[in-house]
Amino acid sequence: MTENGVADLKNALKQLFSSYGYVKYRMSGFEEYSLYMENRNFLISDKIITFNDLDGRLMALKPDVTLSIVKNALPEKGIAKYYYTESVYRPDRANTEFRELTQTGLEALGEIDGFTTAETVELALKGLSLTGADHVLALSDVRFSEGLLNKFAPNAENREYLTEVISRKSLGELDDARKKGRISDEGVNALKAVITLPQNASEALDIAARYAFGKEAESAIKELRAIVNAFKGTCFEENIQIDFSLTGNTRYYNGILFSGYVKGVAGAVLKGGRYDKLLDTFSTGKGAIGFALYTDEIENLFAEPSCGPDVTVVYGEGADAGELMKTMAPFREKGLKAVAVSRRSFTCAQGRIFVFEGSTLTEEK
Amino acid sequence: MINIALPKGRLAERTLKLMTEAGILDNVTEAGRKLVFEDGKSGICYFLVKPWDVPVYVERGIADVGVAGKDVLLENSPDVYELADLKTGRCRMCVCAANGYRDDPSRRLRVATKFVNCSKRYYASLGREIEVIKLNGSIELAPLLNMSDVIVDLVETGTTLKENDMGVVSVIYDISARLIANKASYRFKRGEIDSLTFRLGEVITDA
Numbered sequence: 001m002t003e004n005g006v007a008d009l010k011n012a013l014k015q016l017f018s019s020y021g022y023v024k025y026r027m028s029g030f031e032e033y034s035l036y037m038e039n040r041n042f043l044i045s046d047k048i049i050t051f052n053d054l055d056g057r058l059m060a061l062k063p064d065v066t067l068s069i070v071k072n073a074l075p076e077k078g079i080a081k082y083y084y085t086e087s088v089y090r091p092d093r094a095n096t097e098f099r100e101l102t103q104t105g106l107e108a109l110g111e112i113d114g115f116t117t118a119e120t121v122e123l124a125l126k127g128l129s130l131t132g133a134d135h136v137l138a139l140s141d142v143r144f145s146e147g148l149l150n151k152f153a154p155n156a157e158n159r160e161y162l163t164e165v166i167s168r169k170s171l172g173e174l175d176d177a178r179k180k181g182r183i184s185d186e187g188v189n190a191l192k193a194v195i196t197l198p199q200n201a202s203e204a205l206d207i208a209a210r211y212a213f214g215k216e217a218e219s220a221i222k223e224l225r226a227i228v229n230a231f232k233g234t235c236f237e238e239n240i241q242i243d244f245s246l247t248g249n250t251r252y253y254n255g256i257l258f259s260g261y262v263k264g265v266a267g268a269v270l271k272g273g274r275y276d277k278l279l280d281t282f283s284t285g286k287g288a289i290g291f292a293l294y295t296d297e298i299e300n301l302f303a304e305p306s307c308g309p310d311v312t313v314v315y316g317e318g319a320d321a322g323e324l325m326k327t328m329a330p331f332r333e334k335g336l337k338a339v340a341v342s343r344r345s346f347t348c349a350q351g352r353i354f355v356f357e358g359s360t361l362t363e364e365k
Numbered sequence: 366m367i368n369i370a371l372p373k374g375r376l377a378e379r380t381l382k383l384m385t386e387a388g389i390l391d392n393v394t395e396a397g398r399k400l401v402f403e404d405g406k407s408g409i410c411y412f413l414v415k416p417w418d419v420p421v422y423v424e425r426g427i428a429d430v431g432v433a434g435k436d437v438l439l440e441n442s443p444d445v446y447e448l449a450d451l452k453t454g455r456c457r458m459c460v461c462a463a464n465g466y467r468d469d470p471s472r473r474l475r476v477a478t479k480f481v482n483c484s485k486r487y488y489a490s491l492g493r494e495i496e497v498i499k500l501n502g503s504i505e506l507a508p509l510l511n512m513s514d515v516i517v518d519l520v521e522t523g524t525t526l527k528e529n530d531m532g533v534v535s536v537i538y539d540i541s542a543r544l545i546a547n548k549a550s551y552r553f554k555r556g557e558i559d560s561l562t563f564r565l566g567e568v569i570t571d572a
Contacts, residue, residue, distance in 0.1 A: 136552045168445075168446055169446040169447065169448060169551075170543075171448060172447065172448075172449050172450025172451075172541075172543060173447075175450075176450070176539070199552075199555050261548070261552050263553050265426070266425050266547055267424075267426075267444060267549060268548065268549075
């Protein structure tokens, strides 16, 4: 695909989401800053571009889409399904400047059941497949991770430490943690097993089930198994992996988490999950699930390798313009990128070099 | 095929030795001379880069895996997996000061270091206000010339400290080399990365 690849992908995603009954949600570019401040732990970064509106209110350029949809479009009852393509403004990876990023995603709000969860996973998988690249959707569940931490790291300091160990798959830290008395032998064995789960989702769940501590963790395994089973025998069976190194803020997320990867892109291009607890700050008893695909991250997949001209023709002063144009034409007819450059402005050679003097074209060796 | 980013310098020698012992790499001498080379036997491509740049190459997926010091990982918090402790390149990140130094908790502490984030984190955990003075080398000089009260730096044998009439005040982290992996590569090249980790694991010793 060419530069249009990302635009084509966005259109394909819109069609996909529409075909599942999701409705396009268009939002304002700004929100009141207080919305983000009150829920800053939900955001990837608490650094936000702010400005005073004409009426004096402190506004922000959206750093996130989900919060706006939840705030403005939560249904009274039943379920509401929205998709969007929006710009968000966040610090870059080095945290040195802001970047405008484009997200295409969806949110289902209201009464979320097992089917809606499985359908969201299906849409995430189909969305990733639209990139045309090999892809993987990694699934996790905060309830499982919470069970592990409750069992092996009841105090806050160890909890934070072991969360970091799990999210980084830091097997090397575990032996050290055991020596320092931060975790028991049983805990080390459990975490080692969970960190190194096999790629096959069913096998991974069989192992993880042995370390599901508490009813919530057991429910998490049951729900993940139902999802994995729903895709058995489909073209997506091999694209699902179970990975509990995916963690989410438990103040907001309360169930499944997912993270999507496509071959050729260094980081996750899709992130999402079940976030009923965020809704509790707006309305009680409702559920929500959604994901965002970071289309900007995928851009490089579609980019053609940048290349200069195949042929450079250097012409001297006084070259006949008509003759030069006739000379250039055959190169382009052959599908070559050909550029004519005057000798005065010629700086560096790109591709094959020809010199046009009088009416003669000579290749420079 | 997988790409591995290795740190140039002393850690590279130790890592290459470890990889040779694990049967992953054929010829250390040849490897040591080139910045990029492909091992014919394994089909693995290696880059030799600055130690501080290894996590950058891995996080951005140019290298699938790499070997980086825990100090670099703690300082920069790259978004990578940390698959194994190679138990080589061991040292400690410490707060050090001139012998006889007495802390005055009533004033802001001047800390000279190249580990700005680690220092801030450590002193924030103690609730201590500090002024960080970022230096890139010869950190020990800062307290000797009264530019800082203490330094935060890596201590391997302590010889440099002794020679400069300094000592360790407290240990912040134990440091060693870690095998790190790009998160996407880990999903698409799991077999190769697991095999590499396993083979290294067989030759890693506590020594």
